[in-house]
Amino acid sequence: MAATVHDVAQLALRGNASGGAAVRTVSRFLFRDLRRHARLLLFNSEFTRAEFTRCVGVSPAEKVVTPLGVEPRWFDAIPSPAAAVPYFVCVGNVRPHKNLRLLLTAFMRVAVEVPHKLVVIGQHSGFRTRDEDVLKDLNAPGDRVQFLGSLPDALVHQLVAGADAMILPSLYEGFGLPALEAMAAKCMVLASTAGALPEICGNAARYFDPTSVEALTALLREQASMDQHQRNAWVERGQERARQFTWNHTADLTANALERILQSGN
Structure with a gap:
């Protein structure tokens, strides 16, 4: 399984800003499922990658930063x-x-x-x-x-x-x-x-x-x-x-990461 994580705001924020207790509970379950089962996790920033580890925990998945691009x-x-x-x-x-x-x-x-x-x-x-x-x-x-x-x-x-x-x-x-x-x-x-x-x-x-x-x-x-x-x-x-942020660069980083996972056979 591969997944992209844009942020973990539902876990990082508190009170009403997080969406409330129900949203936090569901989000915690989904993110922990990713932590356990994903082979590849893509993050839009180094900050989000660090936040995932801080709020969700350490994952054995390969973790790659794939910044977004400007149209x-x-x-x-x-x-x-x-x-x-x-x-x-x-x-x-x-x-x-x-x-x-x-x-x-x-x-x-x-x-x-x-x-x-x-x-x-x-x-x-x-x-x-x-x-x-x-x-x-x-x-x-x-x-x-x-x-x-x-x-x-x-x-x-x-x-x-x-x-x-x-x-x-x-x-x-x-x-x-x-x-x-x-x-x-x-x-x-x-x-x-x-x-x-x-x-x-x-x-x-x-x-x-x-x-x-x-x-x-x-x-x-x-x-x-x-x-x-x-x-x-x-x-x-x-x-x-x-100009440093293009969707072509995002696509290349994503494709290369997926190819590595497929070739590893893990």
């Missing part, structure tokens, strides 16, 4: 009408570990100093673990914060490409594909130091402590006043980083 279309120039005011964008579901509460708090602190809006894109319905308090807070700041829900891919691309920066405040992240997509679209990334984000973003993102409102507030303030020369340098670094 080539994200590198394409896309018409993006000039926004009336600059804005920050956040792409992520409204769940507690996405840490939108910290982002909202930090943004409202800096909103009195900068003209920016905050645009939040992501699904908010159908989750046992959605953050109801954040959903209420999203409606509080008037037109300075816009929660757009789920959108077509083309529109997400357009909004990301036109943003001053993408903010990823997650407390737990198994990979962080939106960060790479933003980099490909020439959008700067402000990312938390949690989970796999530093591993995936490397030196192409600006980082903050996801437990510190003050840290993110300061970073948003700096971002809003950054000159074009600095922005261009970060954008170039981001595109270079995003």
Whole structure:
């Protein structure tokens, strides 16, 4: 048996963020079954591989990291009408570990100093673990914060490409594909130091402590006043980083791992 593990959030997180006791119990059973019987385990990041061992246990299976890839279309120039005011964008579901509460708090602190809006894109319905308090807070700041829900891919691309920066405040992240997509679209990334984000973003993102409102507030303030020369340098670094993650590379790593397992006959 071979399996791909994208994260072990159901075991790593606590309380409502994990999906509750029932979800944790089922997840623990499924992951332990993988630990015992899988011959090959594929992980999207070194972080997830380490988390599997920490939360599930040591497995005799071969363990291979197969990072996700960025769709080539994200590198394409896309018409993006000039926004009336600059804005920050956040792409992520409204769940507690996405840490939108910290982002909202930090943004409202800096909103009195900068003209920016905050645009939040992501699904908010159908989750046992959605953050109801954040959903209420999203409606509080008037037109300075816009929660757009789920959108077509083309529109997400357009909004990301036109943003001053993408903010990823997650407390737990198994990979962080939106960060790479933003980099490909020439959008700067402000990312938390949690989970796999530093591993995936490397030196192409600006980082903050996801437990510190003050840290993110300061970073948003700096971002809003950054000159074009600095922005261009970060954008170039981001595109270079995003080009390192391709689906062809993912496919090659996966195929090679499967071939080794088949040839071993174990």
